[in-house]
Amino acid sequence: MDYRLVQAQPGRVVMQRTRTLQFVLGGVLLLLGLPAxxxxxxxxxxxxxxxxxxxxxxxxxxxxxxxxxxxxxxPGAFVFDDAEAALLVFASTTATGQPEGRLPYSEIEGFRVRRQVSRSSEGRSVHHALEVAKRDGVAWTLYTSQSERKTRKLLERLQANCNPARSTGSSPAPAESGTFQITREPGRTLIEFRKPYRLVTQITAMMTVGGISLAVLGFQDQMPSALFYGVLAFTVLVLAGVLIGLVNGLNKRGLITLTPERFRSDERGGIIKSWFEEPLENLHAVCFTYHPSQGQQSVMLLNRQQHDTLTREVPDDPMSALSVAMGMIGVRRIEVGELGLAQKLELEQLIQSEVERVSGKRLL
Structure with missing residues (x-):
């Protein structure tokens, strides 16, 4: 999934979600799977x-x-709107009606093209990404291509028609969506929300893993007994894990408690529950990254060292990538389930404002 430019005029740029490759890949898999x-x-x-x-x-x-x-x-579409002085987030690809989220221009550093390197068993692939660089140091990726020229041409069109640095508009405060139940008390804030859950994702995952298990059974007469039962046991364990995940996600809720001294996150409902506490004095930023081909189901709470690790330029060699991964192991994450980008942005902004309200501390 990616975004393509569908409208570019002075003061307004619209980027619309495209799922052509997604439909082609899904269709090919179905054409292979159903007859078999x-x-x-x-x-x-x-x-x-x-x-x-x-x-x-x-x-x-x-x-x-x-x-x-x-x-x-x-989201269905991103709209850079100078009149609103914000990057608007729309659920619909037509970008009509009220936006479900907004990122004020005051929180945007600018636009850039960055080289992204990914490695797999088949080798290394290089893509050039068009990113929205936020002032908190993280970036949202809106477009990727193996062609640097194509990506830079898109960047030039975006910068020619829309520039947060020269916008004179003012962005209104985002309205509460109703996703979060907020209880404000003197010296304390409670934020509760339901973690959206897509049953179809779990069912299709069970079909995939179950199919692998069934295929393994078919090779029973061609594999040594020890290997066969080892592979079968592994696939059954994976299938059990998917089944537990299916049940665990039902009626899951998150509860965030903010006091002048501490940040606490609790999970309610489901089979597996988790919680953590963190002194507010350790928190430096609350943020999340975005990439259209990756699923991010958490919002990060970072101390200064973790923030520096996440946002610094890293050479694309394997050891540097490993160093960054090791530095991010201890990051506190608020698991949000299938919350959309707009809702995660709302939660990020809500935590920032409530931390400042109860403690006077400003996060990035």
Whole structure:
């Protein structure tokens, strides 16, 4: 999933979500999976093991295809609006109606193109990303391409029509969406919210893992017993983990408690519960990153050292990447489930304002 420029005029730039690649990939997986699943059911009548192989691979591809097709990882559109002095976030790709979130221009440092390197077993791939650099040091990625020229051309069009630094408008305070229940008391704030949960994601994940388990059963006569049972046990454990995740996500809620001295985050509901506390004096920033092809289900609380690690320029060699990963291990994260970008932005802004209200401390 990515964003494409659909409107660029002085003072207003609209970037719309495009899911073409997502639909193509999901469609290909379904075309591979559904016939194999049907063939497996037919073959099982004559050869159960052969049928299990075919049906297992078919179920895996079908589940993966549905997982890709139902995945939604970002807003429908981003609108840079000089009149509103804000980056507006819309749920709809048509960018009509009221925005569900806004990032004031005062919180935007500027736009940039950054080289992003990813590694896999197949080697290294390089992409050039168009990013919105926020003043808290983190960035939102809106567009990626292997072509640096194409990405820089998009950057030039964006800068020519919209520039937060020269905007003279003023952005109104964002309205509360109703996602968060806020209780304000002298010296304390309680923020409670339901963690959205997409059942279809868990079901399609179960289909994928279940298909792998079924395919493994089909190779029973071609694998050493120890290896077969080891692989089968592993896939069953993974399937059990997905099932636990399915049940655990039901009716999950988060509760944040702010006092002049401490920040506390609790989880309510579900099977697995977690909590943490952090002295407010240790907090330096509350933020989250955004990339259209990645799912981020948390908002980070950073101390100064962690913030510096996250925001500094890092060479693209493996050891530097490992150093950054090690430096971020202890980061406190508020798990927010399937909250959208606009709601995560609202939570970020809410925590910033309430920390200042109860303690007088200003976070980035």
């Amino acid at each position: 699943l049907a063939l497996g059911a037919f073959l099982a009548l004559a050869d159960p093991l052969l049928g299990a192989k075919s049906a297992g691979f078919g179920l895996t591809f079908t589940g993966a295809g549905l997982l890709v097709l139902t995945r939604r990882n970002g």
